[in-house]
Every structure is written in C-alpha cells, then in structure tokens.
Amino acid sequence: MINILVICTGNTCRSPMAEGIIRKLIADKKLDGISVSSMGLAAYYGDTASTYSVDVMQEIEIDIQSHRSKRVLLKDLNEANYIYVMTQQHKNVIVDACPENECKIKVLDIPDPFGxxxxxxxxxxxxxxxxxxxxxxxxxxxxxxxxxxNG
Structure with a gap:
C-alpha cells in the first residue's frame, strides 16, 4: 500500500483540494493500493474545507464538502511513503521535528489562497x-x- 500525505497549514484550503484531486486521479486511472489523506500543521480538528475551496472543486465535479480538518501527527508522517507540503516553511517544521522523514518530503511552492x-x-x-x-x-x-x- 502506498500512503500519500498532503500537508498545508490549516487543512481547509490547499491540502483538501489536493486530496480530492489525487483521489479523482486514482479513481480515473482505476488504481489500487494507493491511499491519500490531507492534514495541517496548525489545523483545528473538525473544520470544514473553506467555501471557496469547495466551490472551485465543485466546478470540476470533485466534492470535498465532507472534508474535516485534522492536525498531522508523528505517526502520520512515519506511515506516509510520500509527503507533499505547500511551502518550504512547512518542510522545515517537519524536518525540525522528525528529520528521518526528510527524504519523503516534496515542496510544491503553492501560495495560500486563504482570505x-x-x-x-x-x-x-x-x-x-x-x-x-x-x-x-x-x-x-x-x-x-x-x-x-522485489520480484
């Protein structure tokens, strides 16, 4: 099983959109064995995706209305095969806390649309x-x- 983790700050804009996009790509390609989740470094548990995030995703027929924010935990980082963060600052926070996961992190450099x-x-x-x-x-x-x- 491949575990993909997408991280932003509050888990209400960028990472839920990314999760929805990845889920759709996986479904469209009929792929098995890939899981995806999104979380935030400073997320409050249970917040919904922002209104604009929901709206722009509905424009492309991806529904993220049921999304609820989660704060990333060490176990989530350790269990992920691929970790995608939106900024270098996000990567720095993770690497400071658990440097052993640095090799799994990719920085997307996508600005926060919040507000x-x-x-x-x-x-x-x-x-x-x-x-x-x-x-x-x-x-x-x-x-x-x-x-x-591995044969």
Missing amino acids: RDIEQYRECRDALIAYFSKELEYIIDEQKKEEQK
Missing part, C-alpha cells in the same frame, strides 16, 4: 491538478520499479 478571492483558489486548484497529474505517474513508475526489484 483571497475565488480566482486565487482556482489558480491553486489548477496548479495542484498540473502537479499531481504528473506526480502520480511518477509514483506509479516508482512502484512498478520496486515491484520488479
């Missing part, structure tokens, strides 16, 4: 789609290589 207009949320969504459309192919290729290596 901005809906167009910023669309730009964020579109950047996430572009990134994870390619990244999921990389993950699949890496998994195939690992399976071939």
Whole structure:
C-alpha cells in the first residue's frame, strides 16, 4: 500500500483540494493500493474545507464538502511513503521535528489562497491538478520499479 500525505497549514484550503484531486486521479486511472489523506500543521480538528475551496472543486465535479480538518501527527508522517507540503516553511517544521522523514518530503511552492478571492483558489486548484497529474505517474513508475526489484 502506498500512503500519500498532503500537508498545508490549516487543512481547509490547499491540502483538501489536493486530496480530492489525487483521489479523482486514482479513481480515473482505476488504481489500487494507493491511499491519500490531507492534514495541517496548525489545523483545528473538525473544520470544514473553506467555501471557496469547495466551490472551485465543485466546478470540476470533485466534492470535498465532507472534508474535516485534522492536525498531522508523528505517526502520520512515519506511515506516509510520500509527503507533499505547500511551502518550504512547512518542510522545515517537519524536518525540525522528525528529520528521518526528510527524504519523503516534496515542496510544491503553492501560495495560500486563504482570505483571497475565488480566482486565487482556482489558480491553486489548477496548479495542484498540473502537479499531481504528473506526480502520480511518477509514483506509479516508482512502484512498478520496486515491484520488479522485489520480484
């Protein structure tokens, strides 16, 4: 099982959108053995995704209305095979707390749309789609290589 973890600050904008996008890509490609979750470094447990996040995702027929925020825990980091963070600052916080997970972290450099207009949320969504459309192919290729290596 491949565990993908997407992290932002509050787990109400970027990471829930990314989770929804990855889930859709997985479903569209009919992939098995991949799980995805999103969490925040400073999330309050149980917050809903922001209104604009929900709205821009509905525009592309991805429903994240049931999303509830979660704060990332050490066990979540340790269990993930791939960790995607939105900023270098997010990576720094994680590496300071648990340097052994540094090799699993990729920085996306996607600005926080929180408190901005809906167009910023669309730009964020579109950047996430572009990134994870390619990244999921990389993950699949890496998994195939690992399976071939292990027989």
